[in-house]
Amino acid sequence: MLDEVVALPASLILERSGEAAVLMLNRPEKRNALDDATIVAIGEFFARPPSWARAVVLAAVGPHFSAGLDLGELTERDAVDGFFHSRMWHEAFARIESGTLPVIAVLTGAVVGGGLELAAAAHLRVAEESAFFALPEGQRGLFVGGGASVRVPRLVGAHRMTDMMLTGRVLTADEGAVAGLVNYRVANGEGLAKALELATSIAGNSAITNYAVIHALPRIVQAAPETGLLLESLMAAVAQSSQEAKERMNAFLNGHGRKVGE
Numbered sequence: 028m029l030d031e032v033v034a035l036p037a038s039l040i041l042e043r044s045g046e047a048a049v050l051m052l053n054r055p056e057k058r059n060a061l062d063d064a065t066i067v068a069i070g071e072f073f074a075r076p077p078s079w080a081r082a083v084v085l086a087a088v089g090p091h092f093s094a095g096l097d098l099g100e101l102t103e104r105d106a107v108d109g110f111f112h113s114r115m116w117h118e119a120f121a122r123i124e125s126g127t128l129p130v131i132a133v134l135t136g137a138v139v140g141g142g143l144e145l146a147a148a149a150h151l152r153v154a155e156e157s158a159f160f161a162l163p164e165g166q167r168g169l170f171v172g173g174g175a176s177v178r179v180p181r182l183v184g185a186h187r188m189t190d191m192m193l194t195g196r197v198l199t200a201d202e203g204a205v206a207g208l209v210n211y212r213v214a215n216g217e218g219l220a221k222a223l224e225l226a227t228s229i230a231g232n233s234a235i236t237n238y239a240v241i242h243a244l245p246r247i248v249q250a251a252p253e254t255g256l257l258l259e260s261l262m263a264a265v266a267q268s269s270q271e272a273k274e275r276m277n278a279f280l281n282g283h284g285r286k287v288g289e
């Protein structure tokens with residue numbers, strides 16, 4: 028069942044767990060530093076995820092989620108090459124954020140630089156106690172290039188990202204959770220199980236609801252309020268009219284549906 032997906036480089040591993048595709052960064056000896064081949068392959072995977080998948084768990088082999096950009100590849104690049112390199116990251120991560128499936132990242136150890144940019148493109152973040160967050164670009168004479176300046180302030184506010192970049196501040200898992208980087212903070216070793224539990228629950232939603240949350244909600248948030256409310260009404264009407272919504276509401280009224288919290 029796994030052979031229908033795009034070919035993956037050795038730096039990525041795909042496993043199946045029920046209806047969840049588990050995509051793992053697999054370069055632990057380099058702390059899952061992200062080289063160009065891995066970025067391109069991540070983009071291709073999310074452009075054409077396996078047909079059986081209803082959600083994706085994005086995790087990592089080894090104690091660190093990702094040390095960010097592979098600094099070994101940061102050789103002499105002129106401004107034009109640098110621009111297109113950054114755009115390549117944007118394209119790949121847009122396919123995560125605006126792809127067809129909800130994506131849950133499991134964060135451990137270093138979630139830094141481009142690793143944090145990758146995590147920020149996921150829809151939910153589960154962080155183990157070991158996770159720490161930083162944007163060391165400021166210390167390396169760089170600037171973020173993988174979408175952090177758009178996605179990280181959305182999660183934590185521009186003021187916190189400014190602090191992380193100007194001072195090199197490292198946030199612990201708990202600080203990341205308070206700041207808004209983390210949806211679920213779990214003990215070490217429990218991240219994957221928590222993410223799979225969430226993926227199973229999400230896979231049980233109707234496809235139109237998941238689509239609305241991933242695609243309509245971010246656009247509504249960015250729209251002018253009146254436009255946002257109009258989009259909300261349109262999306263609500265489409266979801267409500269689906270056969271699945273009718274079946275689910277009838278099931279609840281007949282005592283078969285899940286109660287809130289179940």
Ligand code: 1HE
Nearest residue numbers: 056057058060094095096097098099137140141163172173
């Ligand atoms: C790497 C990288 C990397 C480790 N590129 N090779 N990111 C950073 O500035 C983070 C740099 N990394 C670190 O600060 C540390 O490695 C960690 C805190 C993540 C982990 O420390 P530790 O003690 O477990 O590992 P280590 O001994 O530092 O590294 C192990 C190996 O991984 C070592 O290689 P080795 O051949 O000597 O064994 C390191 O060189 C290698 N390694 N991190 C390449 N990042 C779209 S723009 C995004 C811009 C950015 O992401 S800038 C931030 C880059």
